[in-house]
Amino acid sequence: MPFEVIEHTADTGIRVWAPDLPSLFSEAARGMLSQITELARVEPVRERTITIEGMDETDLLINTLRELLYMFNGEELLAAALEVEMTNGSAAKERIGYEKYDPRKHKLHMDIKAVTYAGGDIRKIPGGFEITVIFDI
Protein backbone atom coordinates (compact mmCIF):
# COMPACT_ATOMS: atom_id res chain seq x y z
CA MET A 1 0.00 0.00 0.00
CA PRO A 2 1.46 3.40 -0.91
CA PHE A 3 0.25 4.97 2.31
CA GLU A 4 0.33 4.16 6.01
CA VAL A 5 -1.68 5.40 8.96
CA ILE A 6 0.34 7.24 11.58
CA GLU A 7 -0.53 7.86 15.21
CA HIS A 8 -0.87 11.24 16.73
CA THR A 9 -1.79 12.08 20.34
CA ALA A 10 -4.99 13.96 19.67
CA ASP A 11 -5.59 13.11 16.03
CA THR A 12 -4.65 10.83 13.19
CA GLY A 13 -2.70 11.05 9.96
CA ILE A 14 -1.32 9.29 6.91
CA ARG A 15 2.11 9.12 5.32
CA VAL A 16 1.82 8.78 1.56
CA TRP A 17 4.45 8.15 -1.09
CA ALA A 18 4.34 7.86 -4.90
CA PRO A 19 6.68 8.05 -7.91
CA ASP A 20 5.23 11.33 -9.19
CA LEU A 21 3.07 14.22 -7.99
CA PRO A 22 -0.19 13.27 -9.76
CA SER A 23 -0.09 9.81 -8.18
CA LEU A 24 0.84 11.33 -4.81
CA PHE A 25 -2.42 13.28 -4.98
CA SER A 26 -4.38 10.12 -5.93
CA GLU A 27 -2.81 8.09 -3.14
CA ALA A 28 -3.35 10.83 -0.56
CA ALA A 29 -7.02 10.87 -1.57
CA ARG A 30 -7.21 7.07 -1.18
CA GLY A 31 -5.44 7.30 2.16
CA MET A 32 -7.88 9.84 3.55
CA LEU A 33 -10.99 8.20 2.10
CA SER A 34 -10.05 4.82 3.52
CA GLN A 35 -9.91 6.41 6.98
CA ILE A 36 -13.48 7.62 6.47
CA THR A 37 -15.02 4.46 5.03
CA GLU A 38 -14.35 1.05 3.52
CA LEU A 39 -13.13 2.36 0.22
CA ALA A 40 -13.61 -0.93 -1.67
CA ARG A 41 -17.35 -0.50 -1.31
CA VAL A 42 -17.46 2.96 -2.89
CA GLU A 43 -18.10 2.88 -6.63
CA PRO A 44 -17.32 5.70 -9.04
CA VAL A 45 -20.81 5.76 -10.54
CA ARG A 46 -20.70 9.50 -11.15
CA GLU A 47 -17.91 11.85 -12.09
CA ARG A 48 -17.05 15.52 -11.69
CA THR A 49 -14.10 17.65 -12.71
CA ILE A 50 -12.80 20.28 -10.33
CA THR A 51 -10.15 22.97 -10.39
CA ILE A 52 -8.16 23.52 -7.22
CA GLU A 53 -6.02 26.55 -6.46
CA GLY A 54 -3.13 26.84 -4.04
CA MET A 55 0.12 28.65 -3.34
CA ASP A 56 2.31 25.61 -4.07
CA GLU A 57 2.07 21.83 -4.58
CA THR A 58 1.59 21.13 -0.85
CA ASP A 59 -1.21 23.68 -0.63
CA LEU A 60 -2.79 22.16 -3.77
CA LEU A 61 -2.69 18.68 -2.25
CA ILE A 62 -4.17 19.86 1.06
CA ASN A 63 -6.84 21.85 -0.78
CA THR A 64 -7.66 18.77 -2.88
CA LEU A 65 -8.24 16.72 0.26
CA ARG A 66 -10.30 19.58 1.71
CA GLU A 67 -12.50 19.43 -1.40
CA LEU A 68 -13.03 15.66 -1.06
CA LEU A 69 -13.79 16.03 2.63
CA TYR A 70 -16.34 18.75 1.95
CA MET A 71 -18.01 16.54 -0.69
CA PHE A 72 -18.68 14.08 2.11
CA ASN A 73 -19.33 16.40 5.05
CA GLY A 74 -21.33 18.96 3.09
CA GLU A 75 -22.87 17.04 0.17
CA GLU A 76 -22.88 13.44 1.43
CA LEU A 77 -20.91 12.27 -1.58
CA LEU A 78 -18.20 9.67 -1.12
CA ALA A 79 -15.33 9.82 -3.57
CA ALA A 80 -13.95 6.52 -4.86
CA ALA A 81 -10.93 7.80 -6.73
CA LEU A 82 -9.21 10.97 -7.83
CA GLU A 83 -7.06 11.57 -10.86
CA VAL A 84 -4.99 14.67 -11.54
CA GLU A 85 -5.30 15.77 -15.19
CA MET A 86 -3.09 18.82 -14.93
CA THR A 87 -1.09 20.67 -12.30
CA ASN A 88 1.12 23.75 -12.69
CA GLY A 89 2.11 24.56 -9.11
CA SER A 90 -0.71 27.02 -8.44
CA ALA A 91 -3.72 25.21 -9.93
CA ALA A 92 -4.70 21.59 -10.53
CA LYS A 93 -7.47 20.11 -12.65
CA GLU A 94 -8.77 16.86 -11.20
CA ARG A 95 -11.36 14.21 -12.03
CA ILE A 96 -13.27 12.63 -9.15
CA GLY A 97 -15.33 9.43 -9.34
CA TYR A 98 -17.92 9.29 -6.58
CA GLU A 99 -21.28 8.05 -5.41
CA LYS A 100 -23.96 9.21 -3.01
CA TYR A 101 -23.29 8.11 0.57
CA ASP A 102 -25.67 5.28 1.48
CA PRO A 103 -25.63 4.30 5.17
CA ARG A 104 -26.82 0.77 4.28
CA LYS A 105 -23.93 0.23 1.90
CA HIS A 106 -21.11 2.37 3.30
CA LYS A 107 -19.86 1.79 6.80
CA LEU A 108 -18.22 4.87 8.33
CA HIS A 109 -14.98 4.50 10.28
CA MET A 110 -13.85 7.89 11.38
CA ASP A 111 -15.28 11.38 11.58
CA ILE A 112 -12.51 13.44 9.95
CA LYS A 113 -13.38 17.05 10.57
CA ALA A 114 -10.56 18.84 8.80
CA VAL A 115 -7.35 18.40 6.83
CA THR A 116 -4.46 20.32 8.37
CA TYR A 117 -1.05 21.62 7.26
CA ALA A 118 0.47 20.15 10.41
CA GLY A 119 2.19 17.23 8.66
CA GLY A 120 4.52 19.55 6.75
CA ASP A 121 5.37 19.93 3.07
CA ILE A 122 5.72 17.47 0.19
CA ARG A 123 9.24 16.00 0.34
CA LYS A 124 11.39 14.67 -2.51
CA ILE A 125 12.53 11.11 -1.73
CA PRO A 126 14.58 8.65 -3.79
CA GLY A 127 12.27 7.53 -6.59
CA GLY A 128 9.47 10.00 -5.94
CA PHE A 129 7.68 12.15 -3.39
CA GLU A 130 6.10 11.78 0.02
CA ILE A 131 3.90 13.80 2.36
CA THR A 132 2.48 13.40 5.84
CA VAL A 133 -1.06 14.66 6.30
CA ILE A 134 -2.60 15.11 9.76
CA PHE A 135 -6.37 15.12 10.14
CA ASP A 136 -8.38 16.81 12.82
CA ILE A 137 -10.86 14.28 14.20
Place this chain on the structure above:
Amino acid sequence: MELIQIDPYRWEIKKTGAMHVPARIYSSTALIDAVKQEEAYKQLVNVAQLPGIISVALAMPDVHWGYGFPIGGVAAFDLDTGIISPGGVGYDINCGVRLASTKLTLKDVQDNLETLAVTMQRNIPSGVGQKGATPLTNSELKKVMKQGSKWAIDKGYGDLSDALFTEEGGCMPNADPEAVSQRAMERGRPQLGTLGSGNHFIEIGLVEEIFDQATADAFNLSEGLVTIMIHTGSRGLGHQVCDDFLAAMTRKQSKDFKLPDRQLACALFRSPEGEHYFNAMACAANFAWANRQVLMHIARDVILNVFHISPRELGMHLVYDVCHNIAKTEYHIINGERKLVCVHRKGATRSFAPGNTQLNDRYKPFGQPVLIPGDMGTASYVLAGTETAMKETFGSTCHGAGRVLSRKAAVKASKGRRLREELESKGIFVRATGKLTMAEEMSEAYKDVTEVVGAAHGSGISRKVAKLRPIAVVKG
Protein backbone atom coordinates in the same frame (compact mmCIF):
# COMPACT_ATOMS: atom_id res chain seq x y z
CA MET B 1 15.63 27.41 23.99
CA GLU B 2 15.49 26.65 27.66
CA LEU B 3 12.56 26.21 30.05
CA ILE B 4 13.46 28.07 33.23
CA GLN B 5 11.49 27.27 36.35
CA ILE B 6 10.40 30.47 38.14
CA ASP B 7 8.34 29.00 40.99
CA PRO B 8 6.45 25.71 41.67
CA TYR B 9 3.88 26.53 38.97
CA ARG B 10 5.62 28.79 36.43
CA TRP B 11 8.21 28.12 33.74
CA GLU B 12 9.52 30.71 31.28
CA ILE B 13 11.31 30.85 27.97
CA LYS B 14 13.40 33.99 27.44
CA LYS B 15 12.78 36.12 24.38
CA THR B 16 15.34 35.06 21.77
CA GLY B 17 15.66 35.10 17.97
CA ALA B 18 12.46 36.03 16.17
CA MET B 19 10.37 36.10 19.36
CA HIS B 20 8.72 39.47 20.07
CA VAL B 21 7.90 38.52 23.67
CA PRO B 22 8.91 35.78 26.15
CA ALA B 23 6.76 32.69 26.77
CA ARG B 24 5.38 31.39 30.06
CA ILE B 25 3.97 27.96 30.92
CA TYR B 26 1.77 27.31 33.94
CA SER B 27 2.44 23.73 35.01
CA SER B 28 3.64 21.53 37.86
CA THR B 29 6.56 19.18 38.45
CA ALA B 30 4.23 16.28 37.60
CA LEU B 31 3.02 17.85 34.33
CA ILE B 32 6.08 19.64 32.96
CA ASP B 33 7.89 16.53 31.65
CA ALA B 34 5.11 15.77 29.19
CA VAL B 35 5.25 19.39 28.00
CA LYS B 36 8.99 19.08 27.37
CA GLN B 37 8.63 15.75 25.59
CA GLU B 38 5.79 16.78 23.35
CA GLU B 39 7.46 20.01 22.30
CA ALA B 40 4.26 21.97 22.76
CA TYR B 41 6.49 24.71 24.12
CA LYS B 42 8.13 25.08 20.68
CA GLN B 43 4.71 25.96 19.33
CA LEU B 44 4.46 28.59 22.06
CA VAL B 45 7.76 30.02 20.86
CA ASN B 46 6.23 30.24 17.36
CA VAL B 47 3.23 32.11 18.76
CA ALA B 48 5.63 34.57 20.42
CA GLN B 49 6.83 35.48 16.90
CA LEU B 50 3.45 36.62 15.61
CA PRO B 51 3.03 40.33 14.79
CA GLY B 52 1.58 42.54 17.50
CA ILE B 53 1.66 39.99 20.34
CA ILE B 54 1.44 41.70 23.73
CA SER B 55 3.53 40.99 26.87
CA VAL B 56 3.93 37.19 26.78
CA ALA B 57 2.83 34.01 24.97
CA LEU B 58 1.05 31.82 27.53
CA ALA B 59 0.37 28.12 28.03
CA MET B 60 -2.12 26.82 30.57
CA PRO B 61 -1.47 23.71 32.75
CA ASP B 62 -3.23 21.38 30.27
CA VAL B 63 -1.09 22.53 27.35
CA HIS B 64 -0.41 20.00 24.60
CA TRP B 65 0.55 19.91 20.96
CA GLY B 66 -2.02 21.47 18.63
CA TYR B 67 -2.15 22.82 15.09
CA GLY B 68 -0.10 26.00 14.94
CA PHE B 69 -0.97 27.27 18.42
CA PRO B 70 -0.65 24.70 21.18
CA ILE B 71 -3.89 23.61 22.83
CA GLY B 72 -3.98 25.43 26.13
CA GLY B 73 -2.43 28.48 24.43
CA VAL B 74 -3.38 32.06 25.23
CA ALA B 75 -2.12 35.17 23.44
CA ALA B 76 -3.29 38.78 23.22
CA PHE B 77 -2.66 41.01 20.22
CA ASP B 78 -2.68 44.75 19.66
CA LEU B 79 -5.75 45.72 17.62
CA ASP B 80 -3.78 48.09 15.38
CA THR B 81 -0.53 46.22 14.79
CA GLY B 82 -1.54 42.66 15.70
CA ILE B 83 -3.12 39.68 14.03
CA ILE B 84 -6.09 37.40 14.40
CA SER B 85 -5.50 33.73 13.62
CA PRO B 86 -8.00 30.91 12.94
CA GLY B 87 -5.33 28.53 14.26
CA GLY B 88 -5.28 30.49 17.53
CA VAL B 89 -8.95 29.71 18.04
CA GLY B 90 -9.06 26.14 16.77
CA TYR B 91 -11.32 24.20 14.42
CA ASP B 92 -14.17 23.75 16.84
CA ILE B 93 -15.00 27.43 17.34
CA ASN B 94 -16.63 28.01 20.74
CA CYS B 95 -16.18 24.45 21.81
CA GLY B 96 -17.28 24.87 25.38
CA VAL B 97 -18.90 23.60 28.52
CA ARG B 98 -22.26 24.26 30.10
CA LEU B 99 -23.18 23.19 33.61
CA ALA B 100 -26.58 23.12 35.29
CA SER B 101 -27.38 22.28 38.90
CA THR B 102 -30.52 20.48 40.11
CA LYS B 103 -32.26 19.75 43.42
CA LEU B 104 -32.01 15.97 42.90
CA THR B 105 -29.79 13.75 45.04
CA LEU B 106 -28.16 10.39 44.29
CA LYS B 107 -31.03 8.66 46.10
CA ASP B 108 -33.51 10.17 43.63
CA VAL B 109 -31.67 8.88 40.59
CA GLN B 110 -29.51 5.86 41.49
CA ASP B 111 -32.00 3.14 40.57
CA ASN B 112 -32.50 4.51 37.07
CA LEU B 113 -29.07 5.64 36.01
CA GLU B 114 -28.72 3.03 33.29
CA THR B 115 -32.14 3.92 31.86
CA LEU B 116 -31.13 7.57 32.01
CA ALA B 117 -27.93 6.96 30.03
CA VAL B 118 -29.74 4.83 27.46
CA THR B 119 -32.64 7.28 27.05
CA MET B 120 -30.31 10.24 26.87
CA GLN B 121 -28.31 8.55 24.14
CA ARG B 122 -31.47 7.75 22.20
CA ASN B 123 -32.80 11.30 22.40
CA ILE B 124 -29.66 13.26 21.70
CA PRO B 125 -28.24 12.88 18.22
CA SER B 126 -24.57 12.01 18.60
CA GLY B 127 -21.79 10.22 16.85
CA VAL B 128 -20.41 10.31 13.32
CA GLY B 129 -22.64 11.98 10.73
CA GLN B 130 -25.63 12.39 13.04
CA LYS B 131 -28.10 15.13 12.29
CA GLY B 132 -30.60 17.15 14.30
CA ALA B 133 -34.35 16.66 14.01
CA THR B 134 -34.97 19.05 11.10
CA PRO B 135 -32.36 20.94 9.12
CA LEU B 136 -32.62 24.70 9.53
CA THR B 137 -33.42 26.83 6.50
CA ASN B 138 -30.70 29.26 5.45
CA SER B 139 -32.62 32.23 6.82
CA GLU B 140 -33.25 30.50 10.17
CA LEU B 141 -29.58 29.53 10.40
CA LYS B 142 -28.63 33.16 9.82
CA LYS B 143 -30.82 34.12 12.78
CA VAL B 144 -29.08 31.50 14.93
CA MET B 145 -25.70 32.88 13.87
CA LYS B 146 -26.76 36.46 14.67
CA GLN B 147 -28.54 35.77 17.98
CA GLY B 148 -26.86 32.75 19.61
CA SER B 149 -28.49 31.65 22.87
CA LYS B 150 -31.34 34.14 22.44
CA TRP B 151 -32.54 32.32 19.31
CA ALA B 152 -32.85 29.06 21.24
CA ILE B 153 -34.47 30.71 24.27
CA ASP B 154 -37.04 32.47 22.04
CA LYS B 155 -37.87 29.06 20.54
CA GLY B 156 -38.60 27.71 24.00
CA TYR B 157 -35.30 25.95 24.69
CA GLY B 158 -34.51 27.17 28.19
CA ASP B 159 -35.24 30.11 30.48
CA LEU B 160 -35.01 33.82 29.76
CA SER B 161 -32.33 34.18 32.44
CA ASP B 162 -30.03 31.59 30.80
CA ALA B 163 -28.31 34.21 28.66
CA LEU B 164 -27.24 36.04 31.83
CA PHE B 165 -25.49 32.86 32.94
CA THR B 166 -23.62 32.43 29.66
CA GLU B 167 -20.26 33.95 28.71
CA GLU B 168 -20.87 37.02 26.49
CA GLY B 169 -24.58 36.62 27.19
CA GLY B 170 -24.50 33.77 24.63
CA CYS B 171 -23.98 36.12 21.69
CA MET B 172 -21.04 37.88 20.10
CA PRO B 173 -22.54 41.01 18.57
CA ASN B 174 -20.07 41.30 15.68
CA ALA B 175 -21.49 38.16 14.00
CA ASP B 176 -22.03 38.74 10.30
CA PRO B 177 -23.62 35.82 8.40
CA GLU B 178 -22.43 37.37 5.11
CA ALA B 179 -18.87 36.47 6.14
CA VAL B 180 -19.79 32.77 6.43
CA SER B 181 -19.40 30.60 3.30
CA GLN B 182 -22.27 28.66 1.80
CA ARG B 183 -20.27 25.51 2.56
CA ALA B 184 -20.08 26.30 6.26
CA MET B 185 -23.81 26.99 6.27
CA GLU B 186 -24.52 23.67 4.51
CA ARG B 187 -22.60 21.82 7.21
CA GLY B 188 -24.31 23.75 9.99
CA ARG B 189 -27.94 23.52 8.82
CA PRO B 190 -28.60 19.90 9.89
CA GLN B 191 -26.42 19.99 13.00
CA LEU B 192 -28.11 22.31 15.49
CA GLY B 193 -29.03 20.20 18.52
CA THR B 194 -26.40 17.52 17.90
CA LEU B 195 -23.62 16.49 20.24
CA GLY B 196 -20.99 15.33 17.76
CA SER B 197 -18.43 12.58 18.22
CA GLY B 198 -15.12 12.03 20.00
CA ASN B 199 -14.63 13.83 23.30
CA HIS B 200 -18.01 15.58 23.26
CA PHE B 201 -20.39 14.42 25.95
CA ILE B 202 -23.30 14.91 28.29
CA GLU B 203 -22.42 14.02 31.86
CA ILE B 204 -24.76 13.62 34.78
CA GLY B 205 -22.70 14.15 37.90
CA LEU B 206 -22.81 14.65 41.65
CA VAL B 207 -21.23 17.47 43.62
CA GLU B 208 -18.71 15.41 45.57
CA GLU B 209 -16.67 18.03 47.37
CA ILE B 210 -16.91 21.77 48.05
CA PHE B 211 -13.72 23.82 48.42
CA ASP B 212 -15.31 27.24 48.88
CA GLN B 213 -18.78 27.22 50.41
CA ALA B 214 -19.74 30.86 49.81
CA THR B 215 -18.84 30.71 46.12
CA ALA B 216 -20.44 27.28 45.69
CA ASP B 217 -23.63 28.69 47.23
CA ALA B 218 -23.63 31.57 44.76
CA PHE B 219 -23.10 29.06 41.91
CA ASN B 220 -26.05 26.97 43.21
CA LEU B 221 -23.81 23.99 43.95
CA SER B 222 -24.35 21.92 47.12
CA GLU B 223 -22.67 18.69 48.14
CA GLY B 224 -24.58 15.60 47.05
CA LEU B 225 -26.74 17.29 44.43
CA VAL B 226 -27.02 16.14 40.81
CA THR B 227 -25.51 18.25 38.00
CA ILE B 228 -25.74 18.16 34.20
CA MET B 229 -22.71 19.06 32.10
CA ILE B 230 -22.53 19.37 28.32
CA HIS B 231 -19.33 19.59 26.29
CA THR B 232 -19.73 20.39 22.59
CA GLY B 233 -19.21 23.20 20.10
CA SER B 234 -20.11 24.60 16.71
CA ARG B 235 -19.94 21.24 14.90
CA GLY B 236 -19.20 21.24 11.14
CA LEU B 237 -20.05 24.90 10.80
CA GLY B 238 -17.15 26.02 13.00
CA HIS B 239 -14.77 23.59 11.33
CA GLN B 240 -15.65 24.85 7.90
CA VAL B 241 -15.30 28.52 8.95
CA CYS B 242 -11.85 27.77 10.38
CA ASP B 243 -10.81 25.78 7.33
CA ASP B 244 -12.13 28.35 4.82
CA PHE B 245 -10.13 31.14 6.45
CA LEU B 246 -7.00 29.03 6.99
CA ALA B 247 -6.97 28.26 3.26
CA ALA B 248 -7.63 31.88 2.28
CA MET B 249 -5.10 33.35 4.73
CA THR B 250 -2.45 30.78 3.74
CA ARG B 251 -2.71 31.92 0.15
CA LYS B 252 -2.34 35.57 1.12
CA GLN B 253 0.23 34.86 3.83
CA SER B 254 3.24 34.29 1.64
CA LYS B 255 2.99 37.95 0.56
CA ASP B 256 2.38 39.45 4.02
CA PHE B 257 4.48 37.75 6.71
CA LYS B 258 7.06 35.03 7.13
CA LEU B 259 5.60 32.41 9.48
CA PRO B 260 7.31 29.42 11.08
CA ASP B 261 4.29 27.12 10.46
CA ARG B 262 1.58 27.20 7.76
CA GLN B 263 -1.02 26.34 10.36
CA LEU B 264 -0.33 29.73 12.03
CA ALA B 265 -1.89 31.47 9.01
CA CYS B 266 -3.27 34.81 10.17
CA ALA B 267 -4.28 38.30 9.06
CA LEU B 268 -3.95 41.70 10.65
CA PHE B 269 -6.93 42.25 12.93
CA ARG B 270 -7.63 45.49 11.10
CA SER B 271 -7.64 44.08 7.56
CA PRO B 272 -10.56 42.90 5.43
CA GLU B 273 -9.55 39.23 5.93
CA GLY B 274 -9.05 39.69 9.67
CA GLU B 275 -12.39 41.40 10.05
CA HIS B 276 -14.22 38.80 7.94
CA TYR B 277 -12.75 35.96 9.96
CA PHE B 278 -13.63 37.64 13.28
CA ASN B 279 -17.23 38.16 12.13
CA ALA B 280 -17.58 34.63 10.72
CA MET B 281 -16.01 33.18 13.87
CA ALA B 282 -18.63 35.05 15.94
CA CYS B 283 -21.35 33.37 13.82
CA ALA B 284 -19.94 29.95 14.64
CA ALA B 285 -19.58 30.93 18.30
CA ASN B 286 -23.22 31.97 18.44
CA PHE B 287 -24.26 28.72 16.73
CA ALA B 288 -22.39 26.80 19.45
CA TRP B 289 -24.17 28.68 22.24
CA ALA B 290 -27.53 27.98 20.62
CA ASN B 291 -26.48 24.34 20.24
CA ARG B 292 -25.61 23.90 23.92
CA GLN B 293 -28.77 25.77 24.89
CA VAL B 294 -30.89 23.34 22.81
CA LEU B 295 -29.02 20.25 24.04
CA MET B 296 -29.38 21.23 27.70
CA HIS B 297 -33.10 21.60 27.18
CA ILE B 298 -33.38 18.16 25.54
CA ALA B 299 -31.32 16.67 28.41
CA ARG B 300 -33.68 18.31 30.92
CA ASP B 301 -36.73 16.82 29.18
CA VAL B 302 -35.13 13.37 29.22
CA ILE B 303 -34.52 13.64 32.98
CA LEU B 304 -38.10 14.82 33.61
CA ASN B 305 -39.42 11.83 31.64
CA VAL B 306 -37.14 9.16 33.05
CA PHE B 307 -37.78 10.14 36.67
CA HIS B 308 -41.40 11.25 36.17
CA ILE B 309 -40.82 14.56 37.92
CA SER B 310 -41.96 18.14 37.33
CA PRO B 311 -39.61 20.99 36.36
CA ARG B 312 -40.18 22.32 39.87
CA GLU B 313 -39.02 19.05 41.45
CA LEU B 314 -35.98 19.00 39.17
CA GLY B 315 -35.13 22.60 40.13
CA MET B 316 -32.63 23.05 37.33
CA HIS B 317 -30.47 26.21 37.20
CA LEU B 318 -27.89 27.05 34.63
CA VAL B 319 -24.62 27.54 36.55
CA TYR B 320 -22.69 28.88 33.57
CA ASP B 321 -21.65 28.31 29.97
CA VAL B 322 -18.02 28.93 28.97
CA CYS B 323 -16.26 28.78 25.63
CA HIS B 324 -12.73 27.46 25.43
CA ASN B 325 -11.89 28.03 21.74
CA ILE B 326 -12.37 31.69 20.91
CA ALA B 327 -10.87 35.07 20.03
CA LYS B 328 -12.39 38.15 21.66
CA THR B 329 -11.77 41.83 22.09
CA GLU B 330 -11.47 42.55 25.80
CA TYR B 331 -10.14 45.32 28.02
CA HIS B 332 -6.99 44.46 29.92
CA ILE B 333 -4.41 46.50 31.81
CA ILE B 334 -1.30 46.67 29.63
CA ASN B 335 1.69 48.54 31.12
CA GLY B 336 -0.61 50.32 33.54
CA GLU B 337 -3.15 51.37 30.91
CA ARG B 338 -6.59 49.94 30.20
CA LYS B 339 -6.55 48.80 26.60
CA LEU B 340 -8.81 46.89 24.21
CA VAL B 341 -6.89 43.88 22.85
CA CYS B 342 -7.69 40.69 20.91
CA VAL B 343 -7.32 37.70 23.24
CA HIS B 344 -7.02 34.25 21.66
CA ARG B 345 -7.94 31.31 23.89
CA LYS B 346 -7.38 27.93 22.29
CA GLY B 347 -8.23 25.22 24.75
CA ALA B 348 -8.27 27.81 27.52
CA THR B 349 -11.11 29.21 29.61
CA ARG B 350 -11.84 32.79 30.53
CA SER B 351 -11.21 33.32 34.25
CA PHE B 352 -12.51 36.80 35.02
CA ALA B 353 -11.98 38.08 38.56
CA PRO B 354 -14.57 39.27 41.08
CA GLY B 355 -15.89 42.71 40.21
CA ASN B 356 -15.55 42.31 36.44
CA THR B 357 -18.29 44.20 34.57
CA GLN B 358 -18.83 41.17 32.29
CA LEU B 359 -20.23 39.18 35.22
CA ASN B 360 -23.85 39.17 36.33
CA ASP B 361 -24.72 40.62 39.73
CA ARG B 362 -24.99 37.23 41.37
CA TYR B 363 -21.45 36.22 40.40
CA LYS B 364 -19.74 39.61 40.57
CA PRO B 365 -18.61 39.22 44.22
CA PHE B 366 -17.12 35.74 43.54
CA GLY B 367 -15.62 35.75 40.05
CA GLN B 368 -16.63 33.92 36.91
CA PRO B 369 -17.42 30.20 37.10
CA VAL B 370 -14.76 28.19 35.22
CA LEU B 371 -15.92 24.73 34.11
CA ILE B 372 -13.25 22.03 33.72
CA PRO B 373 -14.39 18.66 32.42
CA GLY B 374 -12.21 15.65 33.19
CA ASP B 375 -12.39 12.21 31.61
CA MET B 376 -15.53 10.09 31.92
CA GLY B 377 -14.24 7.96 34.78
CA THR B 378 -12.65 10.52 37.08
CA ALA B 379 -14.01 13.96 37.96
CA SER B 380 -14.84 17.41 36.68
CA TYR B 381 -14.20 20.69 38.48
CA VAL B 382 -15.79 24.07 38.97
CA LEU B 383 -13.33 26.89 39.59
CA ALA B 384 -13.67 30.65 39.85
CA GLY B 385 -11.79 33.47 38.12
CA THR B 386 -9.14 35.49 39.97
CA GLU B 387 -7.26 38.78 40.04
CA THR B 388 -4.02 36.85 39.35
CA ALA B 389 -5.51 35.70 36.03
CA MET B 390 -6.37 39.31 35.17
CA LYS B 391 -2.79 40.39 35.96
CA GLU B 392 -0.90 37.52 34.36
CA THR B 393 -2.95 35.58 31.78
CA PHE B 394 -5.38 38.08 30.25
CA GLY B 395 -8.01 36.54 32.50
CA SER B 396 -7.47 32.92 31.39
CA THR B 397 -6.97 29.45 32.85
CA CYS B 398 -6.99 25.76 31.79
CA HIS B 399 -9.88 23.97 30.01
CA GLY B 400 -9.62 20.25 30.67
CA ALA B 401 -7.38 17.28 31.10
CA GLY B 402 -5.79 16.86 27.66
CA ARG B 403 -4.94 13.55 26.01
CA VAL B 404 -1.81 11.54 26.79
CA LEU B 405 -2.56 8.52 24.57
CA SER B 406 -3.52 8.68 20.89
CA ARG B 407 -6.90 7.21 20.11
CA LYS B 408 -5.25 4.20 18.49
CA ALA B 409 -2.96 3.68 21.48
CA ALA B 410 -5.96 3.88 23.80
CA VAL B 411 -7.83 1.25 21.80
CA LYS B 412 -4.75 -0.99 21.93
CA ALA B 413 -4.26 -0.43 25.67
CA SER B 414 -7.88 -1.29 26.38
CA LYS B 415 -7.74 -4.70 24.63
CA GLY B 416 -9.19 -7.43 26.82
CA ARG B 417 -10.78 -4.99 29.23
CA ARG B 418 -14.50 -4.53 29.74
CA LEU B 419 -14.51 -0.78 30.14
CA ARG B 420 -18.24 -0.36 30.40
CA GLU B 421 -18.49 -2.90 33.21
CA GLU B 422 -15.45 -1.44 34.95
CA LEU B 423 -17.08 1.97 34.98
CA GLU B 424 -20.40 0.52 36.09
CA SER B 425 -18.71 -1.11 39.06
CA LYS B 426 -17.59 2.42 40.02
CA GLY B 427 -21.17 3.63 39.71
CA ILE B 428 -20.76 5.34 36.32
CA PHE B 429 -23.13 4.34 33.53
CA VAL B 430 -21.69 5.18 30.13
CA ARG B 431 -23.23 4.89 26.69
CA ALA B 432 -21.17 5.74 23.62
CA THR B 433 -22.41 5.91 20.04
CA GLY B 434 -19.11 5.26 18.25
CA LYS B 435 -17.94 1.65 18.36
CA LEU B 436 -14.47 2.59 19.57
CA THR B 437 -15.39 5.70 21.56
CA MET B 438 -15.46 3.85 24.88
CA ALA B 439 -11.86 2.73 24.43
CA GLU B 440 -10.64 5.95 22.83
CA GLU B 441 -12.04 8.00 25.69
CA MET B 442 -10.98 5.80 28.62
CA SER B 443 -9.56 7.51 31.68
CA GLU B 444 -6.00 6.34 31.01
CA ALA B 445 -6.01 8.24 27.68
CA TYR B 446 -6.14 11.53 29.57
CA LYS B 447 -3.93 13.51 31.90
CA ASP B 448 -5.01 13.57 35.52
CA VAL B 449 -7.52 16.42 35.66
CA THR B 450 -6.90 16.83 39.39
CA GLU B 451 -3.22 17.58 38.71
CA VAL B 452 -4.15 20.12 36.00
CA VAL B 453 -6.67 21.83 38.25
CA GLY B 454 -4.13 21.74 41.10
CA ALA B 455 -1.66 23.71 38.97
CA ALA B 456 -4.34 26.23 37.98
CA HIS B 457 -5.29 26.66 41.64
CA GLY B 458 -1.72 26.59 42.94
CA SER B 459 -0.55 29.26 40.51
CA GLY B 460 -3.60 31.36 41.37
CA ILE B 461 -4.97 31.76 37.81
CA SER B 462 -8.26 30.35 39.12
CA ARG B 463 -9.37 28.83 42.40
CA LYS B 464 -11.15 25.59 43.23
CA VAL B 465 -14.82 25.78 44.14
CA ALA B 466 -16.26 22.29 43.71
CA LYS B 467 -15.46 18.80 42.47
CA LEU B 468 -18.04 16.78 40.52
CA ARG B 469 -18.11 13.00 40.12
CA PRO B 470 -19.71 11.48 36.98
CA ILE B 471 -22.57 8.99 37.43
CA ALA B 472 -24.01 8.75 33.89
CA VAL B 473 -22.29 9.76 30.66
CA VAL B 474 -23.33 9.87 27.01
CA LYS B 475 -20.45 10.07 24.56
CA GLY B 476 -20.59 10.77 20.82
